[in-house]
Amino acid sequence: LRESSLSGRTISIGAAYLNSLKTSIATFDFNTAFARLFELVGRHPGRELQGLIGFFYPTYGYLALPIASGMNANGGIQYDAWVASLFCYTPCVILFWIAFVSSIRRKKISHLVAFVLIAYLVFTNFAYYFFYAFTGDGYGRWYIVLVPIIIYYACQELDRLKEEPKWVPISGAATSLFLATLTWILCIVVLKDKTFETSLTTYWVTRYSVPSVVNGHSTLWIVYFQLGMDLAVSFILLFVKKRAILLKTLGGIVIFETILWGNMSFAYMGTWNYNGWNGGVEYRNDVTEAFSKINSFDGNAFYRAFVEGMPENNAQEVFDFNGTSNFHSLFNYDVNQLALYSHMNRHEYQSTAYEQTYYNKSWSAFYGNKRIGADVAFNIKYYGVKREGYGDWENCNVNPEISKYLNTDNVPWDSTLVYGDASMKVRVYRSSLVDENSFGHAVDELYKENRDPSSTYVDDFYSGNSSTYETFNEINRNEEVYTKGAIVKDEDVDALLSEGFAFSSAPAKSSLLKSVSLKKTIYRHEDTNFLGFSSKDNKTYGPAYFLNHSESKRNTGVSYVPDYETVVFTPSDGSKYFNSDPSGAYFSFLYNFSNLTKTRIYLIGDYTDDNGKTYEDQLLSYDYNTMTAYQSRKVGGASSADVFGFYPKGRVKYICLNAKPSDYSNPGKENEAASISSSYGLYVANRSDVEEFYNKYKSENYALKDVEYSTNKATFSSNFDSKKVVVTTLGYDAGWKVFAHFEDGSSKECQTLKLDGGFVGFIAPQGKVSYVMKYQTPYLKEGAILASLAVLSLATYAVARFIYQVKKKEKELA
Numbered sequence: 001l002r003e004s005s006l007s008g009r010t011i012s013i014g015a016a017y018l019n020s021l022k023t024s025i026a027t028f029d030f031n032t033a034f035a036r037l038f039e040l041v042g043r044h045p046g047r048e049l050q051g052l053i054g055f056f057y058p059t060y061g062y063l064a065l066p067i068a069s070g071m072n073a074n075g076g077i078q079y080d081a082w083v084a085s086l087f088c089y090t091p092c093v094i095l096f097w098i099a100f101v102s103s104i105r106r107k108k109i110s111h112l113v114a115f116v117l118i119a120y121l122v123f124t125n126f127a128y129y130f131f132y133a134f135t136g137d138g139y140g141r142w143y144i145v146l147v148p149i150i151i152y153y154a155c156q157e158l159d160r161l162k163e164e165p166k167w168v169p170i171s172g173a174a175t176s177l178f179l180a181t182l183t184w185i186l187c188i189v190v191l192k193d194k195t196f197e198t199s200l201t202t203y204w205v206t207r208y209s210v211p212s213v214v215n216g217h218s219t220l221w222i223v224y225f226q227l228g229m230d231l232a233v234s235f236i237l238l239f240v241k242k243r244a245i246l247l248k249t250l251g252g253i254v255i256f257e258t259i260l261w262g263n264m265s266f267a268y269m270g271t272w273n274y275n276g277w278n279g280g281v282e283y284r285n286d287v288t289e290a291f292s293k294i295n296s297f298d299g300n301a302f303y304r305a306f307v308e309g310m311p312e313n314n315a316q317e318v319f320d321f322n323g324t325s326n327f328h329s330l331f332n333y334d335v336n337q338l339a340l341y342s343h344m345n346r347h348e349y350q351s352t353a354y355e356q357t358y359y360n361k362s363w364s365a366f367y368g369n370k371r372i373g374a375d376v377a378f379n380i381k382y383y384g385v386k387r388e389g390y391g392d393w394e395n396c397n398v399n400p401e402i403s404k405y406l407n408t409d410n411v412p413w414d415s416t417l418v419y420g421d422a423s424m425k426v427r428v429y430r431s432s433l434v435d436e437n438s439f440g441h442a443v444d445e446l447y448k449e450n451r452d453p454s455s456t457y458v459d460d461f462y463s464g465n466s467s468t469y470e471t472f473n474e475i476n477r478n479e480e481v482y483t484k485g486a487i488v489k490d491e492d493v494d495a496l497l498s499e500g501f502a503f504s505s506a507p508a509k510s511s512l513l514k515s516v517s518l519k520k521t522i523y524r525h526e527d528t529n530f531l532g533f534s535s536k537d538n539k540t541y542g543p544a545y546f547l548n549h550s551e552s553k554r555n556t557g558v559s560y561v562p563d564y565e566t567v568v569f570t571p572s573d574g575s576k577y578f579n580s581d582p583s584g585a586y587f588s589f590l591y592n593f594s595n596l597t598k599t600r601i602y603l604i605g606d607y608t609d610d611n612g613k614t615y616e617d618q619l620l621s622y623d624y625n626t627m628t629a630y631q632s633r634k635v636g637g638a639s640s641a642d643v644f645g646f647y648p649k650g651r652v653k654y655i656c657l658n659a660k661p662s663d664y665s666n667p668g669k670e671n672e673a674a675s676i677s678s679s680y681g682l683y684v685a686n687r688s689d690v691e692e693f694y695n696k697y698k699s700e701n702y703a704l705k706d707v708e709y710s711t712n713k714a715t716f717s718s719n720f721d722s723k724k725v726v727v728t729t730l731g732y733d734a735g736w737k738v739f740a741h742f743e744d745g746s747s748k749e750c751q752t753l754k755l756d757g758g759f760v761g762f763i764a765p766q767g768k769v770s771y772v773m774k775y776q777t778p779y780l781k782e783g784a785i786l787a788s789l790a791v792l793s794l795a796t797y798a799v800a801r802f803i804y805q806v807k808k809k810e811k812e813l814a
Contacts, residue, residue, distance in 0.1 A: 038124055
C-alpha cells in the first residue's frame with residue numbers, strides 16, 4: 001500500500017496555526033496575530049536555538065545537532081523532527097557574514113530586507129508550519145530552500161572580496177566567530193541541565209544533552225574544532241591575496257569538511273553492524289538472492305510478498321520486493337481506513353491547539369502476518385520462511401516417511417517451494433491462494449461504510465475502541481468481506497445505486513470461520529524438551545512425545561517454564577479434533593504477544609497422505625518469527641487483539657505454546673519466566689470450505705485476466721456476465737484512472753472508487769472487455785503550467801535586467 005503517498009491530513013497542527021493566523025487577521029485581532037507571527041519555534045527554547053546551532057555547527061547524524069541533542073529518559077538521543085541542518089561548510093558561513101557587513105556598507109536595502117525576512121522565517125513558527133501545514137508536526141527540513149540562497153550570497157562576496165575595504169572581511173569574520181561562540185554559550189545557559197514541560201503532542205523534548213553524548217562519547221570536540229576552523233578560514237580569507245590560491249584552498253577545505261562530516265555522520269549515527277544488519281549476512285544474502293531470482297521471472301506481475309522476521313522498518317526496499325511488513329514514512333493516508341479495518345494502525349486522536357481541534361494520524365502502519373483474508377486481498381504471492389534451527393524436524397517430522405510429504409512451515413497448503421531448502425536461512429514459497437497474475441476480482445456484495453457523523457473513523461466495519469474479542473471478530477469479518485464484497489464510501493453510494501447496484505447490511509461476523517472454545521492444560525516434561533528429545537536415552541521422539549511422558553500436568557496457572565513446560569489447547573467440548581477435514585484447515589488464532597508472552601506456536605495432529613494412510617500426532621504447522629517480528633513492530637494502539645493465521649495440513653488435536661529460553665532472563669527449569677496471555681481464542685474453517693470460497697473469485701466471471709503490470713500502468717481483461725464492481729489489490733490514490741476498450745473498437749473511462757477503505761476499485765462493463773489502468777499525479781498539469789509561468793517570469797526578469805545593465809554601462813561609457 002505504498003504505491004503513492006500524495007494524500008495528506010485534512011487538518012494538522014500546522015493547518016490549525018495558519019487558520020488561527022488567518023482568522024485573527026480577518027477579524028482585526030492584532031494581538032493574536034502578532035502572537036502567532038512571532039511565536040517561539042515549536043514553542044520550545046531548544047527549537048528556537050536550532051537555527052543558530054544548525055547554521056554555525058556541522059551536524060553529525062540525522063537525529064540531533066552536535067552541541068544540543070534531545071535526551072530521552074535513558075540518557076540516549078531523542079529524535080526531534082523539527083531539527084535540521086543549515087551548515088553550508090565553514091567558507092560559506094564566514095563569507096555569508098562578510099557579505100552581510102558588505103551589504104550594510106553598500107547600503108543594499110534589498111539585501112537587508114531579505115536577511116530580516118530569512119531571520120524571521122528561521123526564528124519564528126511560521127515557516128515550520130507553512131511548509132508542512134498538512135503533513136503533521138512542524139519540520140526544520142524546509143531549511144533546504146535557504147541553502148542555495150546562502151551559498152549564492154556567499155559566492156557573490158567571494159567574487160567581490162578583493163574590492164572590499166580591509167575592515168569589511170575583518171568585521172564579517174569577527175561577527176561569524178562571535179555568533180558561533182554565542183551560540184555555544186546560549187546552549188549552556190538556556191538548555192544545559194534544564195527540563196521543559198510538554199507543550200505539543202509529538203516529538204516534544206523535555207531535556208537536552210549539552211554537548212551531545214553519542215554511545216558514551218561527548219561531541220564537545222566538534223565545538224572546539226569548528227571554532228578553530230572559523231579562525232583558520234578567517235585568516236585565509238584575510239591574508240591569501242592570490243585568487244587562484246584562495247579558490248583552491250577554499251575548495252580543499254570544503255572537500256575536507258565534506259569527507260570529515262560525512263564520515264562523522266556515519267561514525268556517530270549512521271552505521272550498523274554488518275554481521276547483524278537486516279537479519280545478518282546469511283539471512284540478508286538469502287533473501288536478496290531469492291527475490292533477485294523471483295523478480296527475474298515474475299517481473300511483469302503485480303504482487304506482494306511476506307518474509308518472516310523482517311528485521312528493519314524498510315527492509316523490503318533493501319531486499320527489493322513489494323512487502324506488507326510496514327508502510328513506514330511513505331504511508332498513504334488514503335488507505336488509512338483499510339489499515340484500521342485490519343487493525344494495522346491506530347485511529348487518529350484529537351488534540352487542540354490555537355483554539356482548533358486537529359487530528360493526529362499515525363504515519364505508519366504494520367501488517368506482517370499470514371491471515372488468509374488479508375493475504376488474498378493484498379495479493380501475497382510469496383512467503384519467506386526464516387530458518388529457526390530448532391532441530392532435525394524443521395520443515396519435516398522425525399518420521400522420515402512422513403517428512404517426504406508433510407511441510408510444517410506455516411504457509412498456505414500446496415504452496416510451492418521456489419527458493420531454498422531446510423538448510424538455508426530463508427525458504428521462499430509460491431502461495432497456492434492467489435493466481436499467477438492475480439490483480440483483482442469482481443464482488444458479490446456491496447456494503448455502505450455508514451460513517452458515524454460524530455467521528456472521523458468509526459463506521460460499520462471499524463468500531464474504534466472495541467474489546468479484544470470484538471476486535472478479533474471484526475478482523476475475521478472484515479478480511480472475509482475484502483473478497484466476497486466491497487465496502488463503499490458513503491459519498492459513492494448514490495452513484496452505485498443509480499447504476500443499478502444493491503447494498504447489503506454489514507455482516508455481524510465471518511460466515512466462513514467458526515468459533516471454537518479452548519481448554520488449557522500445562523504439561524511439565526523436565527526430561528524432554530519441546531523437540532521431543534529425551535535426556536534419559538538421548539533420542540528424539542517427536543513433538544507429541546511429552547503428552548504421554550510428562551512428570552505432571554495442570555489446568556490452572558498464568559505462567560510456565562520455557563522449553564520444559566508446554567501449554568496445550570484442546571477443544572473444550574472434548575472433541576478429538578479442531579477440524580474435520582483430513583486435508584487441513586485454516587486457523588485464526590488470537591494470542592496477544594508481549595515480551596512476557598513471547599512463544600513458539602505449533603499445531604500437532606493427524607496427517608493423511610494421498611493413499612489414505614494416517615500418521616498420528618505429527619507436527620502440522622509451526623511459527624515463531626512471524627509473531628516475534630509482529631510483536632516488536634506493530635503500531636501501538638492499533639489492535640487490542642493479536643491475530644495470527646495458521647495452515648495445518650491435517651486434523652489438528654493440539655495447539656501448543658512452548659517459550660524459547662533465550663527470550664527470557666534466568667530461564668532455568670524451575671523459573672516460570674513465560675507468561676500465558678489472558679487473551680486467547682480461535683476461529684477455524686476446514687480447508688475444503690476455504691478453497692471453495694476463494695476459488696469462486698478466481699473463475700472467469702469474477703477474476704481479472706491477462707494482467708501485465710509496470711510502474712504506473714496495468715493492462716488486463718474481463719468477461720463478466722453482467723456489470724460488476726471490481727476491487728483491485730492496488731492501494732488507492734486519486735490519480736488512478738481505468739479505461740475500458742470494447743470489441744467494437746469503442747472505449748470509455750470507468751468510474752473509479754475507493755473500496756474497503758483503501759483499494760482502487762471500478763465499475764466494470766458486461767462482456768469481453770480489455771482495460772488500461774494508468775496513474776497520473778493529480779494536478780500535475782496545473783502544477784506544470786504554474787511552474788512554467790514561474791520559470792518564464794524569472795527568465796523574463798533576468799533578460800530584462802541584463803538588457804538594463806548593458807544599456808546602463810553603455811551610457812556610462814558614452
